[in-house]
Amino acid sequence: xxxxxxxxxxxxxxxxxxRVALQLKKVEYEYLEEELGGKSxxxxxxxxxxxxxxxxxxxxxxxCESLIIVQYIDxxxxxxPSLLPASAHxxxxxxxxAAYFDDKLSPLLTRLRNGERGRANEEAAEGVxxxxxxxxxxxxxxxxxxxxxxxxxxxxxxxxxxxxxxTERLMGFxxxxxxxxxxxxxxxxxxxxHEAVQGIMPETEKLMEIFQLAQxxxxxxxx
Amino acid sequence: xxxxxxxxxxxxxxxxxxxxDLFPCIECLRRRRxxxxxxxxxxxxxxxxxxxxxxxxxxxPPHEPHPQEATMAEAVVLLDVWVSPFGQxxxxxxxxxxxxxxxxxxxxxxKSxxxxxxxxxxxxxxxxxxxxxxxCESLVIVQYIDxxxxxxAPILPADPYxxxxxxxxGDFVDKKIYxxxxxxxxxxxxxxxxxxxxxxxxxxxxxxxxxxxxxFGGDAFGYVxxxxxxxxxxxxxxETCGGFSVEAEAPKLVAWGKRCxxxxxxxxxxxxxxxxxxxxxxxxxxxxxx
Numbered sequence: 137x138x139x140x141x142x143x144x145x146x147x148x149x150x151x152x153x154x155r156v157a158l159q160l161k162k163v164e165y166e167y168l169e170e171e172l173g174g175k176s177x178x179x180x181x182x183x184x185x186x187x188x189x190x191x192x193x194x195x196x197x198x199x200c201e202s203l204i205i206v207q208y209i210d211x212x213x214x215x216x217p218s219l220l221p222a223s224a225h226x227x228x229x230x231x232x233x234a235a236y237f238d239d240k241l242s243p244l245l246t247r248l249r250n251g252e253r254g255r256a257n258e259e260a261a262e263g264v265x266x267x268x269x270x271x272x273x274x275x276x277x278x279x280x281x282x283x284x285x286x287x288x289x290x291x292x293x294x295x296x297x298x299x300x301x302x303t304e305r306l307m308g309f310x311x312x313x314x315x316x317x318x319x320x321x322x323x324x325x326x327x328x329x330h331e332a333v334q335g336i337m338p339e340t341e342k343l344m345e346i347f348q349l350a351q352x353x354x355x356x357x358x359x
Numbered sequence: 360x361x362x363x364x365x366x367x368x369x370x371x372x373x374x375x376x377x378x379x380d381l382f383p384c385i386e387c388l389r390r391r392r393x394x395x396x397x398x399x400x401x402x403x404x405x406x407x408x409x410x411x412x413x414x415x416x417x418x419x420p421p422h423e424p425h426p427q428e429a430t431m432a433e434a435v436v437l438l439d440v441w442v443s444p445f446g447q448x449x450x451x452x453x454x455x456x457x458x459x460x461x462x463x464x465x466x467x468x469x470k471s472x473x474x475x476x477x478x479x480x481x482x483x484x485x486x487x488x489x490x491x492x493x494x495c496e497s498l499v500i501v502q503y504i505d506x507x508x509x510x511x512a513p514i515l516p517a518d519p520y521x522x523x524x525x526x527x528x529g530d531f532v533d534k535k536i537y538x539x540x541x542x543x544x545x546x547x548x549x550x551x552x553x554x555x556x557x558x559x560x561x562x563x564x565x566x567x568x569x570x571x572x573x574x575f576g577g578d579a580f581g582y583v584x585x586x587x588x589x590x591x592x593x594x595x596x597x598e599t600c601g602g603f604s605v606e607a608e609a610p611k612l613v614a615w616g617k618r619c620x621x622x623x624x625x626x627x628x629x630x631x632x633x634x635x636x637x638x639x640x641x642x643x644x645x646x647x648x649x
Contacts, residue, residue: 185531185564197520204526211519224506225492231499236480266480 138166141193150202151190152295157209159332217285234292268317294327301340435460436488444589445497446485452504454624456511529586544600555601562609591616595632
C-alpha cells in the first residue's frame with residue numbers, strides 16, 4: 137500500500153496545489169483519479185464533512201482542504217524547499233493573501249466564467265492589481281512570491297492559472313496582462329514552466345472543453 | 360440597561376485604578392445625551408456607533424498594560440471592536456500567551472486612519488500591529504501570535520497531523536458558524552427554518568468532533584477552542600432567534616463552553632450573552648429585520 141495517496145480530479149486547481157507541493161518536496165505518491173461526476177466510497181469515508189477533493193492520505197490518515205494539505209506537506213517533509221517563509225510576519229502575509237485569493241478572487245473568477253460582467257470586471261482588475269503589489273513586496277525582485285523558489289502563495293494562486301486563462305478567453309480580455317501587471321505576467325510564465333508544475337498542469341484547451349461540457353450539462357438538468 | 364454592570368463581575372488583568380473605570384462611563388454618558396436628544400427629536404436615526412458604545416458593557420479593556428509593561432505594550436496594538444468574535448479570538452490568544460498589548464476600539468462607522476492604513480484591502484478588524492507591521496485575518500493573527508510568542512503555551516500542537524486537524528476544524532468554524540448564525544437573526548419564515556436546520560447540523564458535527572475530550576485540543580486548550588469559543592456568547596442569540604436550544608441539541612458543546620469560561624483568558628474576553636443579544640437587537644433594527 138502506498139504510504140502517500142492523493143484523491144483528486146484532473147481539472148481541479150485545488151488538487152493541483154497538493155500535487156505541486158508533493159512534486160516540490162519530491163514525495164512519491166499514488167494519485168487516484170476520482171470520476172468526474174461522482175464521489176468514491178474512499179472519498180466519502182476520508183472526507184465525510186465536506187465530501188470534496190483533494191484528500192491526502194498519509195499512512196492511512198486523511199487530510200482535507202488544499203491549503204491545509206500544502207502546509208501539512210511542508211511540515212511533514214522537512215526537506216527543502218520550505219514552502220512557507222522563515223519569518224512569522226512573512227508567513228502571515230502569505231496566509232493573508234492566500235485567504236484573499238480563495239475568499240475573494242476565486243469566487244469572482246467563477247462568477248466571471250458564468251457570464252457576470254460590469255462591476256465584476258472592475259473587481260477582478262482591482263484584485264489582480266492588489267496581487268501585483270503583493271508580488272512586488274514579497275518577491276523582493278526574485279522570481280516567485282516565495283523568493284527564489286515556488287512557495288505557498290505561488291502554489292495557491294499559480295495552480296489556478298489554467299482556469300484564469302479559461303476566464304480570460306470567455307471574457308475576451310486578459311486579466312494578467314504584461315502592460316498592466318508586469319510582475320505577475322512574468323511570474324505566471326515562470327510558474328507554468330517550473331519542473332514541478334509542467335506535466336501536471338492541465339492544458340487550457342482541455343479545461344475549456346470540460347467547462348463547456350459542464351455548462352451544457354447544467355442547462356440540461358435545469359430543464 | 361444604559362449602564363450594565365460589569366459582564367462577569369471580574370476585575371481586569373493587570374493593575375488598573377478606579378479613574379480608568381470611569382472613562383467608559385463618561386463616554387457613554389456623553390453619547391447617551393446625544394442619542395436621547397435624537398430620540399426625543401424622533402427623526403434622526405440612531406448612529407450605529409453610538410449604539411455599539413452604549414451597549415458595550417463596563418468591562419475593562421481586555422488587557423490594560425501594567426505601567427511597567429507600557430513600552431512593550433506599545434509594540435503590540437490590537438485594532439478591534441468589543442463584540443467581534445473574530446477580535447476576541449486574538450484577545451484570547453494574546454492573553455493565553457501573557458502578551459501585553461494596547462487595545463484600540465474602532466468605530467466601524469468612522470474607521471480610523473490607522474485601520475485603513477493597516478488593512479487597506481479589507482478595512483476590517485481585527486488587525487494586530489506588531490512593531491509597526493500589521494497582521495490581518497483573525498486565524499492568521501492567532502497563528503502569528505503562536506509563532507512569535509513561542510515560549511508561551513502552544514496554541515497549535517507540535518505534530519504536523521494534529522496541526523492539520525486543528526487547522527481543518529478552525530477553517531470549518533470559519534466557513535460555517537458566523538454565516539449560518541447571521542442567517543438565524545436576519546431571516547424569517549422558510550429561510551430561517553433552513554438556517555436553523557443547517558446550524559443544528561453544524562453544532563452536531565462539532566460535538567461529534569469534540570467527543571468526550573476536555574477541549575478540542577485534547578487536554579490542552581488550543582487553536583480550535585480559540586476559533587470557536589467567542590461564538591459561545593452568541594449561542595443565546597442564535598437559539599432565541601432560531602427557536603431551538605443549543606444545550607438540547609449539543610450538550611457536550613455547552614459543557615465545553617462552560618469549561619472554557621473557567622479560563623481567565625476567555626472569561627475576561629467574552630461578554631454576557633444578553634449583551635450580545637441586545638447588540639444584535641439593535642443590528643436587527645438597523646437592517647429592518649422584525
